[in-house]
Amino acid sequence: MLVFTTQLDAKSLAYKYHAPDGSVILSDSLLGLPFVLVEQNLHTNYADFSMKGTVAKPMKESIALRRVNFLSAVDAAVKKHEIDAALIHAIIEAESAYQPEAVARTGAIGLMQLMPGTAARFNVSDSNNPIQNVMGGAEYLKYLLGYYKNNLKLAVAAYNAGEGAVDKYGKTIPPYRETQKYVKRVFSLYRRNLTAKSLTSNSLKISMN
Template sequence: MTRPMKPLFILALLGLLCAVPPPAAADIYAFIDADGVIHLSNRANDPRYRRLMRINSQGRRLALPQYASVPSRGGDAKRYEQTIHNIAKRFDLDAGLVKAVIQAESGFDPNVVSHKGAVGLMQLMPQTARIYGVSDRTDPHENILAGSQHLRYLLDKYKNNIKLTLAAYNAGEGAVERYGNRIPPFRETQNYVRKVLAFYREFR
């Protein structure tokens, strides 16, 4: 049986791709399947592919998304509608906010794994999963339950300041505190906050 490639290998694989001069401008796409195998291609011939970078005819990289996780784009938001509604109600959360975080984190794919080790719909890190008693981070119900609990905790801590809550969800509470309880000046975090808020407006 073929051993699934770990997400950490993706940078090396992309490096190899960039080392080969392309005949013309090309996009590089990727997704992680349900078995954790990373698929790379210069053609988006599967709806799960997400563009990682663009290479011009001189072999120069033109663009690379801020987020290193590779969602499969195969998630079905409607499948988790009732679960999200029930859990959001339990923790007095707006279901639209939970959906927005899931959309930004995983695109509603429960099998997404980031290069930092975050897993599942709400991209739980191992430490966060332990805090909330999660045994299987790929289990949608467990993942949404823990992620929602963490959102509730952060909203309470930051007095319902959604921007700071999202910044802490992405970069950690320590980062927010180091910058005087403001959104840290990290491009990824700032983009993340804007991205989730945009999705939130759609889901409300």
Template sequence: MSKILKLLIFLLILGFSKAYADIYKCEDPQTGEVIFTNFKGVFPEKICQVYVKEPRKFISKTGFSSSYYNIDERWFNEVAQAYSLDPALLKAIAKVESSFNPKAVSPKGALGLMQLMPTTAELVGVSNPFDPLESLKGGALYLKKLLEEFRDLELALAAYNAGPEKVRLYKGIPPYSETQNYVRTVLYYYNLFK
């Protein structure tokens, strides 16, 4: 089967899919065969890279299905107002951090809706990072502190991802692709949710 035909089949399936997942392009280094999948580890002998990052056509204007995770969308407005933040910004961070999953745990140990590290959760007074409202409040307070320190949205987002000490060290967005992609992705969703 030709690469073009495989790509067309992939796009056709993607067009009817309701899945919300990254799509990986995996290429066999020996044969050059290309396969598209939403499971990165399915082909360990192949080299896989992100090909499509949660296709934008499937992202709604409100950003998420709150009923799936039992999150009240009004919380974003209430918490944002309490901390003088834009609710669309809080939604964007929650989307990128946990995809609105209040039980999310990252490989690095970040927890909950706003993916707070245990030390950060303690710093902002969050005792249960898996409580979505508590996590949202803690994430908003942390973001507010970062915005006050750095006085720049991109730097505050970089600090939210990599830690404020890294932003201070590099006097800007750290040269980590993860952090640079994080800032771009949050800003993308922020503009989408506005």
């Protein structure tokens, strides 16, 4: 007999547990004792990505407070470009720590650190405007994911170093220390964001009786 406590699609569930009564719990949230975790599988549409690996530490309070100011900008970009919000937030945190006034020594500007050429390419007239900046950065990320056939590592590497650098090295992560550290940083933040997202969701129980 199947007992559903919510209307969740089982294919999207991330965690599988054994309960003390012998039943199996499928959940998209982290459960504590007495449930025993036996399998974890957060699904994404991206190639070359796994939940295995380093997960970033919890967000600092100062960053979390700034993040709240840009939730609507990220949501708008998600709706228009169909990019995972958890990924956009990972890029913003890695690039600027949610500081819209950030300017890099390379000339990159704003929340998603757009270079002037990238801003022009994606019709961003004012990179200091958070809404435009996030919209342009998300569109660039969407383009990169398409260009690299949903290979997340290559798309993230290209966001940092440019498509030319990734292509130059045979569509691999360029051997630049900064870029390699950047990819690892974004992946750890993305894993943390996905896990945090699952914590806010409900669970579904399948009874084995």
